[in-house]
Amino acid sequence: MSVEALSELINPDLSIVVAACWVIGMILKGTPQIPNWTIVYIVSFVAIVLAMALLGFTVRVALQGLLCGAVSVYGHQIMKQTREAVRSNAKKGDS
Numbered sequence: 001m002s003v004e005a006l007s008e009l010i011n012p013d014l015s016i017v018v019a020a021c022w023v024i025g026m027i028l029k030g031t032p033q034i035p036n037w038t039i040v041y042i043v044s045f046v047a048i049v050l051a052m053a054l055l056g057f058t059v060r061v062a063l064q065g066l067l068c069g070a071v072s073v074y075g076h077q078i079m080k081q082t083r084e085a086v087r088s089n090a091k092k093g094d095s
Contacts, residue, residue, distance in 0.1 A: 010067050017050045017065065021072035044069035 010018075021043045028039045044066055051065030052058075 010064050010071070011055060011061075013054065014051055014064055014068050017047055017054070017068040018072050018075075020050060021047045021069050022076060025072060025076055040069075040073050043073055047072070 024046055025039055025043045028034050028042060029036070034042075047069030048062050048065035051061050051068060055061045055064075
């Protein structure tokens, strides 16, 4: 998906919500009392609330907030999986 297509789905004013959700997700990941499976739900809820606080209480904004949460979780997973793949390949090269 291109950036242009994503900007049609998510209001560019909500990019701060994506960044905030990414940080919140990282903080939650480091909190031992919070199970990993709940993080995506918490981040999604926070994204919806933040989007509605910024742009108003409509169904469209709620969906954009949900997409913001999804993009932040997806982005984190891309970074994590890439980092793990690089480490794994580096270890194979050392053997």
